[in-house]
Amino acid sequence: MSTLLHIDSSPAYSRSVSRELTAAFVMQWKASHPDGKVIDRDLNATALLPITAEWVGAAYTPEGARTPQQKQVLSDSDSLLAELEQADEYVFGVPMHNFGVLSVLKLWIDQIARVGRAFSYADGRPKGLLVGKKATFIVATGGIYDAQTQMASFNFVELYLRSVFAFIGVTNATFITAGGTIALNQGHDRDAFLAPHLQAVRLTANSQFDSSK
Ligand SMILES: Cc1cc2nc3c(=O)[nH]c(=O)nc-3n(C[C@H](O)[C@H](O)[C@H](O)COP(=O)(O)O)c2cc1C
Numbered sequence: 001m002s003t004l005l006h007i008d009s010s011p012a013y014s015r016s017v018s019r020e021l022t023a024a025f026v027m028q029w030k031a032s033h034p035d036g037k038v039i040d041r042d043l044n045a046t047a048l049l050p051i052t053a054e055w056v057g058a059a060y061t062p063e064g065a066r067t068p069q070q071k072q073v074l075s076d077s078d079s080l081l082a083e084l085e086q087a088d089e090y091v092f093g094v095p096m097h098n099f100g101v102l103s104v105l106k107l108w109i110d111q112i113a114r115v116g117r118a119f120s121y122a123d124g125r126p127k128g129l130l131v132g133k134k135a136t137f138i139v140a141t142g143g144i145y146d147a148q149t150q151m152a153s154f155n156f157v158e159l160y161l162r163s164v165f166a167f168i169g170v171t172n173a174t175f176i177t178a179g180g181t182i183a184l185n186q187g188h189d190r191d192a193f194l195a196p197h198l199q200a201v202r203l204t205a206n207s208q209f210d211s212s213k
Helices: 017-032 053-059 068-073 075-086 103-112 156-167 190-206
Strands: 003-008 037-042 089-095 119-122 125-128 134-141 172-179
Touching: 003 017, 003 075, 017 037, 017 089, 017 134, 017 172, 017 190, 037 075, 053 068, 068 075, 075 103, 089 156, 125 156, 134 156, 134 190, 156 172, 172 190
Parallel strands: 003 037, 003 089, 089 134, 134 172
Antiparallel strands: 119 125
């Protein structure tokens, strides 16, 4: 049985482009994986604590030597990592804010990118531990950041997510970007805007992924 982890981070809820597209992804994925399980994680409804000195100290203390207090400090991180480990596929809704990802998604990444769980240092070299996974990132941006445009170098979303996920072992990453959502505030028809992105999302959700390969 396959498991899909569905993570949203847009605070715009019903007006959100990324949420509408991840919802379509999930619907299509369920249709093509009738026995599959979906885990929903809404980062705008998940109160995560910032990374503190205690958190770092606990993460770098060997598991067997952690105090009850250190275990408590890592408990949110443990739950989020369990969701990542359990799932074979991930779909992320990623709005661009200030040329990067939202703070709630950055904090989630800080909570899961943990030594010994998401990556290790084998022979002094980093090694990703979340292997055999497939991630789809559905990005919504007000402006347009296509390669060859003047704004391309301002897109820190894709480069950052590709890099950090590759670091933790998730090298199979697909990006679907709905660029230019500002047009929706200027009266552009929403259905017409979304149509090509919905098509791309459904196609990706439909493709079968074999995590053993
Ligand atoms: C606080 C804030 C910051 C934003 N920063 C950017 C930005 O740096 N670049 C950009 O192209 N769009 C920016 N936008 C526009 C969003 O990327 C756009 O509204 C997108 O559709 C958000 O995704 P969502 O519809 O899923 O919420 C920003 C929007 C907000 C509310």
